[in-house]
Amino acid sequence: MSFGKRLYQIWVWFCFIVVFLLIYPFFVLFSLRDSWKKYGHFFNKVWAHTVFGSCMLRTKVEFRFKQDKKQSYVYCANHSSYLDIPTLCYSLSGYYLFIGKASLAKVPLFGYMFRNYYIAVDRHSKLSRYETMQKSMEAIDKKRSLAFFPEGTIPKNAGYQMIPFKDGAFRIAIEKQVPIVPVTIPFNWLILPDDGKYVPNRRLMKVIVHEPIETKGMTLDDVDALKDKTFDIIQRELIIQNKEVALV
Structure with a gap:
């Protein structure tokens, strides 16, 4: 590894950790209080914006629809990097x-x-999955949105090919x-690969927020069709955005 890349790696992790520690008291x-948590979520967005700016990470967020501030959404994004959560904090507006x-809660x-x-x-755990469903639906009743990574994990050898989605978000x-709002994050697997080395690379961080898929009139019999449609939209965009890699 070159000296410059090593220096950049140290700087990125320094920014992530120090900025998080500085705003941790606000968390x-x-x-x-439950009514205050939207402000804590705002500081999560501050964390993401500050770190990405400090790391000189080029960003591009492409919305393909105009968000309705009064509407709750279920965002579904592909998952290829530990960078994905701060990426969504940076990209999506509103409180979600x-x-x-569960392992995230132990960090x-x-x-x-x-x-x-x-x-x-x-x-x-069946009980945990049930409680998650109940908490999620209660959040929507409170006019909040939800953000899922429906693959359920970062796949081994994560890249631009996804693994099958779980049902939860679609139910x-x-x-x-x-x-449902499909979200494509095409390059995070290249920026911060999940290879155990955690060496960041400077390149464009891009997010595509697709048009919503309406669920009005659907029943639980439509879960598979909705899941497949969401998967196809995200996967198609991943291949398009990574076409140079896909052709290798």
């Missing part, structure tokens, strides 16, 4: 809850923030009759 403060795996300091502001699910969207 603790705003977790004390992440649904993530020192970050885990406190995640379990107090968002929803952690143990996919191996919730249908039961609550709220739109």
Whole structure:
């Protein structure tokens, strides 16, 4: 590894950690009341914007529809990097809850923030999955949106090919009759690969927020069709955006 790349790696992780520690007291403060948590979520966005700016990471967010501020959405994004959560914090507006795996709640300091502001699910526990469904639907009743990575994990050898989606996000969207919004994050697997080395690379961070898929009139019999449609939209865009890589 070149000296310049090593220096950049140190700088990126320094920014991530130091900025998080500086705003951590606000996470603790705003977790004390449910009505304050939207402010804690705002500081999560501050964290993402500050870090990406400090790391000189070029960003491009492409919205293919105009968001209705009064509408709840279920955002579904591909998952290829630990950078994906701050990427969505940077890209999406409004107040939304992440649904993530239970192991995130065990990470020192970050885990406190995640379990107090968002929803952690143990996919191996039927009770945890049930509680996640209930908490998610309660959040929509409170006019909040949800953000899922429906693959359920970062796949091995993560890249621009996804693995099959879990049902949860689509069942919730249908039961609550709220739109699914597919989100494509095409290059995070190149910026921060999940290879155990955690060496960041400078390149464009891009997010495509697709048009919503309406669920009004759908029933639970439509879960598979909705899931497949969402998968196809994201996967198609991943291949298009990574066409130079795909041709190798």
